[in-house]
Amino acid sequence: MSENILEEIFIKRSQQKKKTSPLNYKERWFVLTQEKIAYYDFDPDKKKRKGLRGSVDLEKIKCVETVQPEPNTPRERMYAFQIIYDEGPLYIFAKNEDVRAQWIKKLKEVSFNKDLMQKYHPCFWADGLWLCCQQEVKQAMGCKVLDGKNEKTIWPLPPQPPESSGPSVGMAVIAEYNYKPMTAQDLELIKDEQYTILEMSDTNWWRARDKYKEGYIPSNYVVAAESELERFWYSKNTNRSQAEKLLRTENKDGGFLVRDSSKAGKYTVSLFSKGGESGGSCRHYNICTTAQGQFYLAEKHPFTTIPELINYHQHNAAMVSRLKYIVSNRARPPSTAGLGYVWEIDPRDLTFIKELGTGQFGVVKYGKWQGQHDVAIKMIREGSMSEDDFIEEAKIMKLRHENLVQLYGVCTKTRPIYIVTEFLSNGCLLTYLREGLKQHPTTVQLLEMCKDVSEGMTYLESKQFIHRDLAARNCLVDGNGTVKVTDFGLSYVLDDEYTSSAGSKFPVRWSPPEVLLYCKFSSKSDIWAYVLMWEVYSLGRLPYERLNNTEIVEQVSRGLRLYRPQLANEKVYSIMTSCWLE
Incomplete structure (x- = not known):
């Protein structure tokens, strides 16, 4: 199990009751780990904790602050603090100021959330309103800005990935995959063999030499020889749901991989355990850093490098299981940019x-x-x-x-x-949303689909491409469920007004007012076309399904926007609506 950072018996106030009374306040055994803060029933006589009553994942925490006591508050509830996350405030009462300060400090150190609050409520939500500002909506924005010397939440920067110099001319590289030459100019790669880079003028195809000859190799099939992180247990470009699929397919207790975290610059260890839940469970542990820049999963065991950390936990169990088996996403080689070092195909x-x-x-x-x-x-x-x-x-x-x-x-x-x-076996995303998802999709799956598209589009924009017809019908899904954008780079289309695959002069249902009124395409119109996110969360419904094109042009120009799909929470919907600002 994940090592406990802090444990303490606190009074907790119920979040479920509409009216507050003495019955709302109960003692719970709180435990803080690297993943979450959890609270339990306990036996006061035996001083032994019992069943789990609830928990909050640390990555969901938006704010940790003190709470001003109510008038005539009893002494045991004088030192309150609040943990704000998606579902609202969790109110906890410490025994004294020192204990409260210790827990607030530690929670701020171990919680990472890029969606932090700018304002908070310094007083309680009680009997249907905020005591500080008298607002009657529980989700109302806070009334106090987190900018004072004593109030500002100082969140540490996420750890930077280990520094590594990429391959350069003259450098030795290691083949991660086998590669059979497809043209006379290509050089065969044998997995784990070493090669020397001779030329890198083409981003996708490098000229290299083995012991006997020279030729072109796909650049994404090799890594720098000294890059241990890249060579073994690191699964690049693997998201949370893909990691869980790999681990469950392997079905080995202690199976693990290291992947990029959803938080920029961080890594996550994904681990499969057969203990406890029927069928096994996947756990995800963020690799944290100390103030001195060392890496750790268990705070008492920091290391200078991530390979050292992994090596330690392969031999010592400080989590739900020891890291026993490396599970890799590298069974299938990635796509090459071209079929060999050719562009013109016979x-x-x-x-x-x-x-x-x-x-x-x-x-x-x-x-x-x-x-x-x-x-x-x-x-x-x-x-x-x-x-x-x-x-x-x-x-x-x-x-x-x-x-x-x-x-x-x-x-x-x-x-x-x-x-x-490239051929993608699961076909069009739109059809996949409507027909291909055999069971009710999880919100994580839907969010990962949107993340895949946004990362592809971010790359396109970095290369100064405008898509002009981003929509679910113009994305494809591979065998692992990864979504990929297609039909980009269409500046060679004859009609300046571009006939989209929807059949109109342009994709009206995915277009902003400046396109509808002036045919003005830009990277901003590609952002508006993140109507695709609405398609994903509505499982492939047609945007503005009750309106025809003429009505859409008129009403969108006047401010009409799509409603919130049932599967999208308010945070997801706020991302959608931020894409549809004029």
Whole structure:
């Protein structure tokens, strides 16, 4: 189990009762760990804690502050403090000022939440109103700004990832995956073998040398030889739900991996245990840092590097289990930017197997390249785009990101033109939302889908691309449930007003007022198109489903916005509405 940081018997006030009375105040045994603060029943005679009554995950805490006592408060309730999280305030009463100060200080040290409060209520919520400002809405914004010397919550910066210099010319690299040459210019990679980088002029394909020969290798198949973090138990680009899926599939007690945390610059250890719950459970532990920059999972055991920390916990159980088995997301190699060090693909190497659908520019088919590699092939209908512009545009479309559908190459020497891309087995996100989710999806799943799209779009914007038709229908889902954006880089479209895949001059239901009124596309209109988030949380419903295009143009321009889907909480909905500001 996670090591306890603090334990104390406190009085807790019930959050469920509408009216406060002496019956609302009960003693509970509070325990603070690196993951949560929990409270239990206890036996006062045997001084032994009993059943769990409730808990709050530390990553959900928005504010920890003192609370001013009410008039005529009994002595045992003079030293109150509050823990604010999504469900409201948790009121706790310490025995004295020193104990209260100790717990507030420690909670602020171990809690990380980027969605912190700017204001708080210094007095209690009691009998249907805030005693400090008399507001009658429990979710009302606080009335006191956290900016005084004694009130300001000082949240520590998240730990920075270990410094590592990436590969450079002349440096030795290690192959993480096997790679069979696809063209005469390629060099074979053998997993865990060492190679020397000779040239890095192409971001996606580096020229390298083994013991005998030279050739091109996919840059995302290798890591710097000294990068131990990258080589073994670190599962890059793995989110929480994907980690749990990997661990449950492996089904080994003590199976673990290290992944990027949802908090920038932090890492998380995801661990599977067969103890306790039927079928086993997944636990997630943030790797924290001390004031001196050391890393720890158990505060009493800090280490200079993360590899040292992992090595210690592989041999010592300070959590629900010892870290026994490395579980990796590297069973399948990532997509390469192109099928070998070529861009122009010979159409004779393509085999067409079945039709997947009809897109904006023509038929899309599933097929094979050289008889063995799965690909999607878009057959471009003549006259649907400026072909010369497309060929020029294709030269700068060699983008590679985990949340973009990988463009492998093009066939431009014959007509029709083909665009050859990565094939994603779960198909279109819109269909997946409506039909592919076999059971009721969790909010974590839905949020991860939105996160995937936003990371792909962030990368696109960093490369100065405007999508112009972001929507669930233009995203695809791979076999692991990862969502990837497709149909980007469309500056070669003939019509300046761009006929979207929805069939209108532009995607009206996903467009901001400046596009509806002036056809003005920009990265800001791509942000508005995060109507996609609404699609995800409504499980594929049509935005403004009761309105036609003309009515949408008129009413959105006047301020109409989409309602909150049932599966979206207020925080998620506030993110949506922030994308729809004029």
